[in-house]
Amino acid sequence: MDPSLVLQNLLSPPVLFFGLGLLSVLLRSDLEIPAPLPKLFSLYLLLAIGLKGGIELQHSGLDRLVLLTIGAALTMAVLVPITSFLLLRTRFDTYNAAALAAAYGSISAVTFITAETFLGSLAIPFDGFMVAALALMESPAIIIGLLLVRLTAPRAEGPGLQWGSLLHEAFLNSSVLVLVGSLLIGVLSAAYSPAGITKMEPFTEQLFYGALSFFLLDMGIVAGQRLRELQATGAFLIGFALLSPPLHAIAGLGVSLLLHLPQGDALLFMVLCASASYIAVPAAMRMTVPQANPSLYITASLGLTFPFNIVVGIPLYMAAVQRFIPAV
Amino acid sequence: MKRLDLIINERELERICAALIAAGAPGYTVVRHVTGRGHGGTVSEGMDFSGFGANAHVIVFCSSDDLAGIRTALKPLLGYYGGVGFVSEAEAL
Numbered sequence: 001m002d003p004s005l006v007l008q009n010l011l012s013p014p015v016l017f018f019g020l021g022l023l024s025v026l027l028r029s030d031l032e033i034p035a036p037l038p039k040l041f042s043l044y045l046l047l048a049i050g051l052k053g054g055i056e057l058q059h060s061g062l063d064r065l066v067l068l069t070i071g072a073a074l075t076m077a078v079l080v081p082i083t084s085f086l087l088l089r090t091r092f093d094t095y096n097a098a099a100l101a102a103a104y105g106s107i108s109a110v111t112f113i114t115a116e117t118f119l120g121s122l123a124i125p126f127d128g129f130m131v132a133a134l135a136l137m138e139s140p141a142i143i144i145g146l147l148l149v150r151l152t153a154p155r156a157e158g159p160g161l162q163w164g165s166l167l168h169e170a171f172l173n174s175s176v177l178v179l180v181g182s183l184l185i186g187v188l189s190a191a192y193s194p195a196g197i198t199k200m201e202p203f204t205e206q207l208f209y210g211a212l213s214f215f216l217l218d219m220g221i222v223a224g225q226r227l228r229e230l231q232a233t234g235a236f237l238i239g240f241a242l243l244s245p246p247l248h249a250i251a252g253l254g255v256s257l258l259l260h261l262p263q264g265d266a267l268l269f270m271v272l273c274a275s276a277s278y279i280a281v282p283a284a285m286r287m288t289v290p291q292a293n294p295s296l297y298i299t300a301s302l303g304l305t306f307p308f309n310i311v312v313g314i315p316l317y318m319a320a321v322q323r324f325i326p327a328v
Numbered sequence: 329m330k331r332l333d334l335i336i337n338e339r340e341l342e343r344i345c346a347a348l349i350a351a352g353a354p355g356y357t358v359v360r361h362v363t364g365r366g367h368g369g370t371v372s373e374g375m376d377f378s379g380f381g382a383n384a385h386v387i388v389f390c391s392s393d394d395l396a397g398i399r400t401a402l403k404p405l406l407g408y409y410g411g412v413g414f415v416s417e418a419e420a421l
Contacts, residue, residue: 038377
C-alpha cells in the first residue's frame, strides 16, 4: 500500500479536525459545540452533496451502468444486515443483533462525503449517481432490522408491528428527506434552471470543505465520548466493528469489479458497503426495537467503525481499488 | 394533589404527551435537553444531530383520581420505550 495515500488522508484538514475533536475528549478539554450547530452542519452537508449529485445525475442520465450500480447497492443493503445478523446473533440477543445488523447494513453519509473529498484531493473523478446509491442504501436496512426481529424474536416478547411508523421513519427521517429532496432538486434545477445552480455554488461548493471540517471536529468529540463506553461493548463487538468494514469493503470491491466501475465509483461503493449508520438507523431502532441497547450500536458504529473508516479505511480501500482496477 | 415526574427520550415526547392528555391529565410542563446517565449509558446532547437526542423531563400536577388513569396509560409506554416516572405529593402555594 502506498504510504502517501495514508498520509494524504491523515493530514487532510477534515481528518485532522476529527483527530482534534478526539484529542479534546482524551485531554478533558472543555471544547464543546452547541447542540444545534452539528445538526445544522449535518443538514448542510446532506443538502450540498444531494444537490451536487442531482446535477451530475441530470448530466449523466440513467444508463445501464447507473441502474445496475443502484440495483447492486440495494442488494448489498439487504445482504449486509442479514449476514451481519447471523454472525452477531451468536453473541447477542435478537434485539441487539438486529439493531447492530441494521446499523451496519445502512450507510454513513459523512464517511461517503469524506471519501468524495479524498478522491477530489487525488483528482480521481467519480459519478454523481453514486449519491443516489447513497440515498437508497440508507433505508432498507431499517426494514430488514425489524423484519429480523419479527422473524426471530419469541412472539410474546416481540414488539407490536408498527409498519406505518417504521416506513415513516425509514423513508422520511430528516437525513433521508434532505438527501433525496436535494438530489431531486439538483436534477430539476440542472434541467430547467442552470442559472439557479450557479447562484447556489457559493453556498454548496465553496463552504463545503470548511463545513465538513467543522462537522468532523464535532464528530471527533462525540466519537471520543462514545469511546469511553467501549468497556460495555465487549471484545467481540469491538472486533466486529473493526473487521466487518474491510470485509464488507472487499465484497463491495468484488461487485465493483463485476460492474466494471471506474476507480472513483468503486471506492465510493466500497465505502457505502463498509460504513455503518449512526444517524438514521439508531433513531429508527430506538423507536421500533427499543429492547436493543443504544450504547452498543451507537458506540460500535460511531466510536469505532466511523473513525476506522475515515482514518484508515478510505486509504486502505483506495489502495485495493488501485491494485485491482486500472485508472482510465 | 400529586406530582408526576417523567424522564423519557425526547423522541417519545409527543407520544407520551398525547397519552397524558388522552388519560385526563389537566396539563403538563416539558423541560427539554435533559442529560445524565441511565440504564442505556450516558445521555447527552452530543447525538442531537442524529435525531437521537437527549431526554425530556415531563412534569404533571393532577388529582389522585386522575393519577390512576394516567398510570394505566403510561406504564405500557414506559415499559416498551424505556423511561422512568415517579409520583410524589404536591401542595399549591
